[in-house]
Amino acid sequence: MxxxxxxxxxxxxxxxxxxxxxxxxxxxxxxxxxxxxxxxxxxxxxxxxxxxxxxxxxxxxxxxxxxxxxxxxxxxxxxxxxxxxxxxxxxxxxxxxxxxxxxxxxxxxxxxxxxxxxxxxxxxxxxxxxPPVYFEVAGITMEKEMPYGVEVKKVDPEFKDRLYFVNNIAEKSGIGTRVVWNNPAGGALEWNFWPQNTILDTAGHVRWYMFANPIYDLNSIYSAGVMMGFKQNDDGMLSWGYGQRYVKYDIMGREVFNRRLPLRFSDYSHSMDDAQNGHFFLRVASSNFKRPDGKNVHTVRDVIAEIDQEGVVVDEWRLADILDPYRDNVLKVLDQGAVCLNIDASQAGKTLTEEDIKALDKSDRFGDIVGTGAGRNWAHVNSVDYDPEDDSIIISSRHQSAMIKIGRDKKVKWILGSPEGWKKGWAEKVLTPVDADGKPIKCEGSKCEGDFDWTWTQHTAFKIDEKSKGDILYLSAFDNGDARGMEQPALPEMKYSRAVIYKIDQKKMTVQQVWEYGKERGHEWYSPVTSLTEYQADKNSIFVYSATAGASFDLASGAFTSSPNPFIEEFKWGAKEPSVEIQLKNCSGYQAWPFSIDKAMNAR
Structure with a gap:
């Protein structure tokens, strides 16, 4: 024209x-x-x-x-x-x-x-x-490679179709540290990081990511927190929680529900179990707990709430009333440089003294701090798993270095952890280590002979339903390994982590270690915090995420010089070497697991 x-x-x-x-x-x-x-x-x-x-x-x-x-x-x-x-x-x-x-x-x-x-x-x-992958940033120079580099080291043919959901956590942002929950004294809302959630294929490519901004606001008390505890439910959908919310969405992003916690509770983090009875078991805190001394506090990571499909609270496990919140054996040997996500390189290798614990007990200092008694981080529960066979829950308590089964009656059934420091009423519940022939293994204090060790500051105590029957229960865990043997080693490089599986005879009250991996990898595979070990029924395999391995820091300045470089691994049942090994670069991991698109598109 x-x-x-x-x-x-x-x-x-x-x-x-x-x-x-x-x-x-x-x-x-x-x-x-x-x-x-x-x-x-x-x-x-x-x-x-x-x-x-x-x-x-x-x-x-x-x-x-x-x-x-x-x-x-x-x-x-x-x-x-x-x-x-x-x-x-x-x-x-x-x-x-x-x-x-x-x-x-x-x-x-x-x-x-x-x-x-x-x-x-x-x-x-x-x-x-x-579009390209987009995450909010904190301005840290180590974020320049986001979402992260991926190195695929090994993938056996039968695992090439795998997709892995990765729940990572961004650097702490100046935007997200404006509010400290303090009603009543205590709380943990300052634990606030941008989410980084993706799905990777075995070629190392991102095939899904969450643009969280429409449902997440670091400036809001009720829309912020750390996104954690992702699970793919039997109906194929995703459930998880963050801060004062617990939610369920499908993989396309369609909201099923996005709810505030019931007012009795606060500060969700770590674990939301989608139980076989259709209920959800959430690791939360009490929003108003009356201590034996009459003080009202906001507790820290020590309550399990059972909530039905309509959001109605069915039951609760207040662990300060069930366990001994004054058992301090583990608290005194924790590396204060890495107390879960409260990571401070300047405190690496430092521990609390008996005097520190006593002084804190006498004070009115409450909140997300390591210490004994309700209102402080004495338990740090990082997973809960419902067992329908006896209507019980299994918890992982990082700051007690123990995995514990508790019944509906709020009575402890067994404790898998070092016997040191448990008083009468709990000491009788500690499992006895045995070998493959059922003979007791000699232990002294927190150290045992042969192929057995307790877990230390562990994560993810999950029952393996497909292998368990009756009194015999198989349990998987990620043994992070801090304070192994109830002590700090002479050199930080001596620390190591393990993926481990135990066989528990609940009638005889014995435990046998049947598989482990990681000790032979040494410090390069050591994850001081977070991580996961979980059985996968579809391939009869064990999935492992060593989520904070490979970080380095300068002791002189107390600053990190690199972010972690997590390992994704999957093993055939009983194998000594992985069938899959993928390493992520420059990111802080929480958990990961195999994602099923077939279940997401076809369940129910």
């Missing part, structure tokens, strides 16, 4: 009354979204928090028999899955998961399209551009 024609066209448009050009033009509303294939338009990031997902709208048809295939990059990993009719109806189209970030993805969708008795089958290949 030449210049004169363009000017004439503009003149014609200008002469027509504006009302004639309402949306859609004179013939009414018009749908003119870009459409590929034989259905409707595409909605990228349909629910606002999962940018590497999309929905291909059904276009007004009934869509069935759906298969989605995200074609891989060169040397990449294909993602292919079927989609249930329920999911198609729920999302109003075909849900697409696993797009590569900052990339034009080729996605093949096969389906049957029906309309008023007419049925047609199609296979469309569509192109979808997905």
């Amino acid at each position: 030449n210049l004169k024609m363009k000017l004439a066209a503009i003149a014609v448009v200008a002469s027509v009354p504006f009302a004639a050009f309402a949306i859609g033009g004179p013939s009414g509303a018009k749908i003119d979204y870009h459409v590929q294939g034989h259905l409707g338009e595409v909605m990228m990031n349909p629910y606002g928090i999962a940018p590497l997902t999309a929905i291909v709208r059904d276009g007004g048809y009934t869509v069935k028999d759906v298969t989605v295939r995200v074609l891989p990059k060169p040397n990449g990993q294909e993602i292919k899955y079927n989609v249930s009719n329920r999911q198609v109806l729920t999302h109003g189209g075909i849900p697409v998961f696993g797009l590569y970030p900052d990339y034009v993805n080729h996605v093949e969708i096969s389906y049957t399209r029906e309309l008023r008795g007419k049925s047609e089958k199609f296979t469309d290949t569509i192109q979808l551009y997905a």
